[in-house]
Amino acid sequence: MSAPLDATVCPLDHLPLRGLADAPALVLRHATLTYSDLDRRVGQLAAWLKRKVSGKGERIATWASKGELTCLMPLAAVRAGLVHVPINPLLKRAQVAHILADSGAKLLVANKARLDTLEPDDRAVAVIFDEGEVIFEINDLNPLSPSNCEDQDLAAILYTSGSTGRPKGVMLSNANLWLGAVSVAHYLRLAPDDRVLAVLPFAFDYGQNQLLSAWFTGGTVIPLDYLMPRDVVKAVDRHAVTTIAAVPPLWLQLVELPWPSEVAGKLRRLTNSGGALTPSLVRALRATFPQADLYAMYGLTEAFRSTYLDPALVDEHPTSIGKAIPFAEIIVVNDDGREAAPDEEGELVHAGPLVAQGYWQDAERTAERFKPAPPFSKLGGMAVWSGDRVRRDAQGLLHFVGRRDAMIKTSGNRVSPQEVEEAAVATGLVAEAVALGVPDPQLGQAIHLVARATGEADTAALIAALTRALPNFMVPRHVHWRQAMPVSPNGKLDRVALAAELAQELRV
Template sequence: MIELDPVPRPIDWLPARGAPDAVALEDRVGAIDYAGLEATVARMAGWLAARRLPAGARVASWLPKTRVAALLPLAAPRVGLVHVPVNPLLKRAQVAHILADSGAALLMTQPERAATLEAGNVPPDCAIAIEAEALAGGDALPASEADPDALAAILYTSGSTGRPKGVMLSHANLLLGAISVAHYLRLTDADRVLGVLPLSFDYGQNQLFSTWAAGGRVVPLDYLTPRDVIKAVERHGITTLAGVPPLWVQLLEAEWPEAAASSLKRLTNSGGALTPRLVRALRARFPGADLYPMYGLTEAFRSTYLAPELVDAHPDAIGSAIPLAEVLVVRADGSEAAPDEPGELVHAGPLVAQGYWHDLERTAQRFRPAPAHSRYGGIAVWSGDTVVRGADGLLRFVGRDDEMIKSAGNRISPTEVEEAVLAGGEAAEAIAIGVSDERLGQAVVIIARANGDASAAEQALRARLRRDLPNFMQPARYEWRDALPRNANGKIDRATLRREIAA
């Protein structure tokens, strides 16, 4: 287990954590050691510097898990630029929104992806670069001496209303988050971590950073089937696998060679709660692996984890605060909730992000002064999630106040889906609701009023959304109605529809 080092430094200091000749990254190109990792980041930073972008300019990447996608989060901040990773599953409409909202000056992508973009998708002052150019590199730049509080990345995450919003993360946010996770997961330089989660997610990106903080090896993987994951675990001797509940369901349904199952020493979960049934199944399939259930917010990276030795006795708990975080349970009046009394989860400390990019209103709603009894003080993230702290000191999740849909580990804004549904005119009104689904966690259901024949509208709508929305946002089913219920304000009564669908 690495020493907990709470000193904030620039994020590109991470390669210094590993032994120079130890493998840091193993991908489709081959293996690269820590000395090579540092050299490649330095040359990539030099290539970016030669573009002469102004300090603080945003550099977006729309890539699968290539070497450039893995190293750009270190190279861009080294030059004083801000990295904006874009989920590779997103399609051009969503990419266009992120490029415009972030004010990106450069989009790093691949020729085949660039070819899908149409006029107006890329802002006129945003250049497109092909990743091979950056990998060729330029004059090597030394490690950054940036202020640890300087902005290093903007990660876009969906809200319950409106389009995705950009969470602003500093060098210190990213580096201290990596050190915290590496510490409580007890990662070592002998660990091999399989990166199956998108690098545009804080959870996926941290797999790189926390592994490098411990001096271990990351193996990024773009996979199509659970069998691809199993083969990679066996081929690379993977010790650590992170996932979301739907992935665990799929992996448990597949056949595991004994050598692959026994190589895993650590399983980590976020993006949805593990059920007791799923915990038992993971224990049975991977008896030699420690299981780490976790709860997190992009706005504060990660908030809690449940230690492996507590999982069997407390499968319903989300645990306690991770290192370098303070997690409070707060009443509506701002005072501390009593044991077993529901309250809002409030996260304080150095992992709290800097707010939402160019969105003062939503920043003021979520990022507010910490409660008076906080030991950290300063600005805290008020999650909107209701939890209780038991007499045993463990936190348990009660409910989510917003209307986010969590499907296959993805956070989906119902408003964004509704806007896409209504854009083609097949439906006059539409509401998107998440319903419980054994495999996905939640599935997207559309309740709508058609313009004309409902059957023809659904056929046309399905065809259009297959072009306009990524796979994880596709509605699982449609319910067509002659009228949608209204509340006292004349708005569509989402709560009533949710109850009806759940009944």
């Protein structure tokens, strides 16, 4: 049984006290922290932070792999009255320098190899600490007690990957993170005996939630920085993992591996975010993990998660993103500004307490995305206008159509890249695909498909299959085969990188 909440302390800061004192909370490479250990270590790290950075609301950054410090920092920063800025360890010097300067971080904790890549001007932004040095220094400190932080105090700034320009920081409050943990724990039905393999990067909103939602229920987190997909199989076996969250490119790699039935059988639930599932991938996941519940999800960093699909509906509706998660109101607004009718396409708008506080020091872009909810909203207040096009079917299930700014305009028609990509994968000839619009004097934009083949690349067979499945105006004019598809630091297919590659190829 989880510990009750004390109304005099910050709920987010109270997470280390949710589990049984002697129950495992965090399985590290060389040690396991119980919930009692977790509370003590969070308190010690918070005490160290207070010594180094005294001003309330100051930003402190981490740029390291998944270890004790990166796992504890989201809670230790809150306890110390500071704001955590997690930096994806896959980012390079230029992006990290921008994040440090933009956030005004007073302190950076990283490993020596990463610190050595920074230039003198980058280091001048923040006081630098090697993570081993920090661990040594906190060992003898008296723990700081849970804080009295306010719900709307800023807790974290999560920077987008920067694939569409300079990374921008999404401001998350204590309430955003706390309610996100409660919401996910509720609809995933997490329990104290669950063991969550934390594969996603902690700089990714759902990656960080792996920690918080598991600890809310008194479960165990096993952080993993995998080098090869096979490392995930080994970790599931070694740690009796019950829950994995991943993005579609990783799921594709995982279902292509041999899974011993006794290892696959350990998993109770699979959760997907960061990209749409395809019918073929759903079938592969169901065949590989027949006993596991499969949760398809859709989310925005600006509002955490927005929707999930009940696992009981996955087989019948494999491409749906489901319905609103707890604490979220999801509205579909048509082009006339009214609530969209069933099966009418419109923009997905997210209202409710999971909505972030905007972009850090960027009023212009905040005003573009964060606007008042439409008048027919039940919750009202500030909402995130996603720019994503969706439709709600007669059963109330939502279906992703495409990004407003990614729609391809060809021959006077608006084409969803996702629809072309799903059709390509459905042929069985393609494992992964990205459809892009390339300027064309006759068509406005011509559809180019960048794809990884399931076997031998066969353009003629693919075009023939797509011609049978799609209207002529949706059939790609060109196919570009790749041995491997580029992914962003968050593990998603990198459309911007592919578009840049393709533009370069077509200019040559």
